[in-house]
Amino acid sequence: MAATNIETWQSATVVEKIPVADGIARIVLIPSLPLKAEPGSHVDLMVEINGEQAKRSYSVVESNHDGTRLVISVMRAPLSRGGSIFMHGLVAGQQLEITQPLQNFPLRVGAQRYILLAGGIGVTAVANMAAVLKRLKADYTLVYVGRSRSAMAYLAELSELHGERLEVHVDDEGSSLKVPELVGRADADTELYMCGPIRLMDAVRRTWVERELDLPNLRYETFGNSGWYDPEEFIVRVPKLDLEVRVPQGRSMLEALEDAGAEMMFDCRKGECGLCEVRITELSGAIDHRDVFYSERQQRLGTKMNCCVSRAVTSATGARSDTNHAGPAVITIGVS
Amino acid sequence: MTVVQSTSSTTNKVLPHPLNAWYVAGWDHEVTRKPMSRRIANRPVALYRTEDGQVVALADACWHRLAPLSMGKTVGKDGIQCPYHGIVYNSAGRCVSMPAQETINPSATVPSFPIVERYRYVWIWMGDPTLADPDLVPDMHWADDPGWAGDGKVIHAPCNYQLVLDNLMDLTHEEFVHEGSIGNDALSQAGFEVTHTSTTVTLSRWMTDIEAPPVWAGYLRERFPDYRGNVDRWQIITFEAPSTICLDVGVAKAGTGAPEGDRSQGVNGYVLNTVTPETERSSHYFWAFMRNFKLDSQRVTTQTREGVSRIFAQDEEMLVAQQAAIDANPDYEFYNLNIDSGGMWVRRILESMLAAEGRLAASA
Ligand SMILES: Cc1cc2nc3c(=O)[nH]c(=O)nc-3n(C[C@H](O)[C@H](O)[C@H](O)COP(=O)(O)OP(=O)(O)OC[C@H]3O[C@@H](n4cnc5c(N)ncnc54)[C@H](O)[C@@H]3O)c2cc1C
Ligand code: FES
Ligand code: FES
Ligand SMILES: [Fe+2]
Numbered sequence: 001m002a003a004t005n006i007e008t009w010q011s012a013t014v015v016e017k018i019p020v021a022d023g024i025a026r027i028v029l030i031p032s033l034p035l036k037a038e039p040g041s042h043v044d045l046m047v048e049i050n051g052e053q054a055k056r057s058y059s060v061v062e063s064n065h066d067g068t069r070l071v072i073s074v075m076r077a078p079l080s081r082g083g084s085i086f087m088h089g090l091v092a093g094q095q096l097e098i099t100q101p102l103q104n105f106p107l108r109v110g111a112q113r114y115i116l117l118a119g120g121i122g123v124t125a126v127a128n129m130a131a132v133l134k135r136l137k138a139d140y141t142l143v144y145v146g147r148s149r150s151a152m153a154y155l156a157e158l159s160e161l162h163g164e165r166l167e168v169h170v171d172d173e174g175s176s177l178k179v180p181e182l183v184g185r186a187d188a189d190t191e192l193y194m195c196g197p198i199r200l201m202d203a204v205r206r207t208w209v210e211r212e213l214d215l216p217n218l219r220y221e222t223f224g225n226s227g228w229y230d231p232e233e234f235i236v237r238v239p240k241l242d243l244e245v246r247v248p249q250g251r252s253m254l255e256a257l258e259d260a261g262a263e264m265m266f267d268c269r270k271g272e273c274g275l276c277e278v279r280i281t282e283l284s285g286a287i288d289h290r291d292v293f294y295s296e297r298q299q300r301l302g303t304k305m306n307c308c309v310s311r312a313v314t315s316a317t318g319a320r321s322d323t324n325h326a327g328p329a330v331i332t333i334g335v336s
Numbered sequence: 337m338t339v340v341q342s343t344s345s346t347t348n349k350v351l352p353h354p355l356n357a358w359y360v361a362g363w364d365h366e367v368t369r370k371p372m373s374r375r376i377a378n379r380p381v382a383l384y385r386t387e388d389g390q391v392v393a394l395a396d397a398c399w400h401r402l403a404p405l406s407m408g409k410t411v412g413k414d415g416i417q418c419p420y421h422g423i424v425y426n427s428a429g430r431c432v433s434m435p436a437q438e439t440i441n442p443s444a445t446v447p448s449f450p451i452v453e454r455y456r457y458v459w460i461w462m463g464d465p466t467l468a469d470p471d472l473v474p475d476m477h478w479a480d481d482p483g484w485a486g487d488g489k490v491i492h493a494p495c496n497y498q499l500v501l502d503n504l505m506d507l508t509h510e511e512f513v514h515e516g517s518i519g520n521d522a523l524s525q526a527g528f529e530v531t532h533t534s535t536t537v538t539l540s541r542w543m544t545d546i547e548a549p550p551v552w553a554g555y556l557r558e559r560f561p562d563y564r565g566n567v568d569r570w571q572i573i574t575f576e577a578p579s580t581i582c583l584d585v586g587v588a589k590a591g592t593g594a595p596e597g598d599r600s601q602g603v604n605g606y607v608l609n610t611v612t613p614e615t616e617r618s619s620h621y622f623w624a625f626m627r628n629f630k631l632d633s634q635r636v637t638t639q640t641r642e643g644v645s646r647i648f649a650q651d652e653e654m655l656v657a658q659q660a661a662i663d664a665n666p667d668y669e670f671y672n673l674n675i676d677s678g679g680m681w682v683r684r685i686l687e688s689m690l691a692a693e694g695r696l697a698a699s700a
Contacts, residue, residue, distance in 0.1 A: 036464075066694055104443040108428050109450065109465040132466050216430040220442055272441050295438035 007044065008033065008100045012070070014090050021153040023076040024121065025088050026061075030069060033100060037063035037070060039129040040105035040193075040221070045098040049082035056083040059124040059195075059221070060101055061154075062131075067101065073153055075121040079231060081250040105193070105221040107132060112189035114140035115182070117204065119196020123153060125221045126195055130162060141185075145169040145177045145196070183207040188214065195221040198290060199228060206296070220292075222270055227290040227311065234285065234312040234329040238262060241335065246328075253307040257335075264307070265336060271309035278307050278333040285312045285329025307333075349662050349670055351498040352696070353377055353613040354689040355463030357578040358473045360610045360622045361451070362458045363490065367391050371416060373406035375614045377462040381449065382406040386414035391458050392427040393449040399423065399431065405446070455479040457610070457622065463693070474580035478606040478626040485631040487641045488608065488624025491652055495659035497579055497611045497619040498686070503651055504581040504609055505539060505678035507571055513650050517643075522546040522569070532681045534688075537575040539678040544568045545590045551643060552587045555603045558636060559629045566590040567602075573678065577685050583607040604628045607644065617659060623648060 016028035029043075037043075037060040046053045058072040074087040090096075107129045114133055116126040123144060133140040142162050146152035149170055159166050169177040183204060186192055192208070194201055201220050208218045231249045236257065238245070247256040254276055257264055266276040271291030280287070280303055289299040290309035298304070312329035361367075361376055361383060371384040373396050380396035382405040392414065396404045403420035411417045414427040424433045429448035431440050450461040450468035455476040461468035478484045493500060503509065510519035528541035548556060548567040556563060567587035575581045588594035588602025605627045612620040625644045630636040672680060690696040 039466075106445060106447075108430075108448065109468065111428075136466060214432075215440060216426055216428070216432050222442070268443075272443060274437065292442060293437070293439055298438055 007102065008035075009097055010100065012045075012096050012098045014092055014094045014096065016092060017090055020073060021155075022148075022151045024073055024151070024153045025076075026071060026073045026153070027087065027090060028069060028071050029096065029098065031067065031098060031100070034067040035100040036065065036067040037101040037128070038103055039107045039132045040125060041101040041103045041128075042105075042125070042221075043070065043072065043098045043101055045096050047083040047086040049086060054081075054083060056087070057102075057223075058087075059128075061124045061127050063101075063128070070101070073121070073124050079249065105195075105219065107193065108191065109136065111191040111217075112139065113187070113191070114138060115186060115190060115192040116140060116142045117182070117192060117194035117196065117200075118142070118144045119194070119200045120146050120151070121153070122195030122197075122221070122223070123158075124195075126193055127154060127158065129193060130158070130165075134162060134165070141165055141167055143167045143169070143177065143182060145200070146171070148172045179203045179207050183211060183213070186211075186213055186217075188217075191217045191219060193219045195223070198222070222272065222292055227288045227309075229288045229311075229313045231288075231311055232313050232328065234314075234331065236312070237282075237330065237332040238335055239281075239332065247311070252309065253311060257307065262335065266308055269308045271306050274306060276306050276308045277304050278335050279304055280331060281334055282332035283312065283329070285314050285331065287311075287331075288313050305333075348683075350496050350616050351683070351686060352616070352690055353497060354578045354686065354693060355695070356461075356467050356693060357463065357689070358452065358459040358461055358468075359579065359612040360457045360620070361391075361393060361460040361612070363488075363622065364453060364456050364458055366490075367458050369410050371406045371408060371410060373404060374620070376460060376620075377613050378615055379462060380404065380406075381460065382416065383458070384410050384416060386410075386427055388413070390414070390427065391451045391453055392416070393451050393460050394425065394429050395447040395449075397446065399444045399446055456624075474576040474610065476580060476582065476608050476610065478582070479608055479624055481626075483631075484606065484626040484628055485633075485637055486605075486624055486626035487637055488622065489641070489645060491621040491623070491648060492614075493611075493619045493621045493652055493655055494617065495619060495655045496617055497613040498683070499655050499658055500609075500611045500619055500621050501575065501579060501581060501682050502676075502679040503655060504583070505537070505573060505575060505682055506675050507541070507573065507583075508675050509651075509654075513654055514647050516550065517647055518549050518551045520547070520549045528678075530677050530681065532685075535577040535685060537678055537681040537685065539571075539573040541571045542568065542595050543570075544595060548587050551647075552603075555605070555627070555629070555640075556587055556589075558633075559603050560589070560601075563589060568592070568594045570594065575678070575682050575685075578689060579612070580608075580610040582609070605640075617663075621648075621652075 010031055010033040012029040012031040015030055018026050020026045042057045042059045044055050044057050047056050060070050061073050062071040074084050076088050077084045116130050118126045130142045169175050233249050234247050236245050243260055245256050245260045247253050267273045274293035288311045291306040312331045314329050367383045369385050371382050382394045382396040396406050398418040405416050408417045408419040415424045417424045422435050426432050429446040431444035434440055450465050452459045452470045454473050456479045459473050508524045511523045522543045526541050526543040530539050545566045568590050569587045572584040586602050586604035592601035594602055608624045610622050625640050
């Protein structure tokens, strides 16, 4: 929806910041140019990391009807480069530069049945959708999965609002979600909206395809930062540009190449458009594909990757489980 | 929605249009498998039917490079293909295939608009889709009620939609604009009564024991070929927000009890009007004339449709000239007459709808 996604920047005042779960803060903002936030929308905002400005996105969890009050919720990311830590340091009265609400994850009104699936902090992207579906008296189920109750934001509020329509799965209570069972409940008239860790979303997507359900009825928002493996430092070589670049744990391959002076093509920087794709000519290690642009078949081929999100890791079993892995992964690429 | 009595109505010359409302996008027969484009409430919309006959309305600009989808073709059960690089969207506006890639960019969608097909019209909701309640479609049931026969057309009127509403809410203009067909001087001499609710305005005017104007004398003779005497004439105009006006009009033999409710010695017509804003300065004006006599006569259907069409061409000429004069005289205001009270209640209702959408200040 290019036309409705023009970034209009404005200032916003933080009026409240309170914890709502382990490591998750609820932040209430008063924007200077209010615009109603549709369900599924997010704002981009500028955070400060080591004195430098960086852009981060946060879903609008709640907003009043004219958008004069926006609520976001931020999880302190475990291996943060600093964005979410900055957000957690905000105090009431502080000013932020934010965009008006942007929409990449629109809710369609009028489907016969809805399943909303939230994994962890992904609840921020679907909470507002669930509220609208309830108001519309739609047939919906909100499925909320997390590691432990104390880490799940808004559990009490959601349960109060949605009652029986809320279904909760908690890993450390042994009630983990069975993806095939969940997807098994969807039929041709069901739309599933999800936001959560890439592993969860990949599993749902695979099952969805296996069941030959219509792909356009599977809607998801990628927060653009989770992978199958923890990020590791690795080396990227670009013979054409005579470059050898170290990609630290806290930087993307695209950023590291840009830092080294390579002129890179990109658009979304979150693994959706495929414009940042590079050819893989040699690899010692494995690729952690974190994009949604390639099909599984293309990811398995391992001949190309989207360098804005995807990374190299030492071994396909992941650094953590492979304690005595040798050195960083090394990848050689061709660029356009 | 409540109308606050104490607000003074503006005489804003170019009134913005509410978005949270149903507007007619087209006659049912206009929308087919072959996509068409129509600008509605300032947004180009592509309209087509699925294989099952359901009407689909999508923003008429492809997600990729904004090529108009209406120039493309319908594909499969419910899809439409962009004429430029071939992206296919389904009826919900979701991309179902992208050129040269195995996956679909999750953000590739075009807005789709809620649609209701009712009373031979295709209704569209351009505002917040979560508020699109089909029960809010204005009542135009005469258009497909078996007790009524007739037909209509659409006029592309190059003027703000509110000027058309003003025209219909005040029928004293008939004496001047439509002299010799439906107008005569009994009109401006008769008093009228206005009532309103939060979404409707009704204006009734009775003219008893008058000479029938030529058109009505003709209609009455369709039913009572030998009658030549005076008539009791009525015009009951009902506005329903945001832009539908149904005129209950007719004549009966004078003194046979029509004003008291017995219309058995008369003929009755409904002029159905609904105006869809196209831009700030142009509108799609859908009208129909339905009658309760000679139901099975195609001749009468054609004659009344073409007759009304000629009458409305006179209105159109005036509206075009009025809009041009408004634009040419930006420093001049509108002033009000007593005969404008129906139109002024319409403005109040529209203003309160606009205020609820936070759009009243956005007026030109
Ligand atoms: C549309 C959208 C909506 C979002 N909504 C929310 C929301 O409502 N709430 C919320 O908390 N977050 C949301 N996010 C994520 C958010 O924008 C930030 O990414 C998040 O806060 C982490 O930022 P950070 O700087 O603290 O951490 P980052 O440094 O970005 O690290 C976060 C995680 O990304 C991985 N990572 C670390 N380094 C890299 C690297 N170089 N390349 C790729 N991955 C790396 C790690 O696994 C780490 O745990 C949203 C993102 C998008 C795109
Ligand atoms: S920039 Fe879009 S996928 Fe990388
Ligand atoms: S403009 Fe529609 S596919 Fe390119
Ligand atoms: Fe007229």
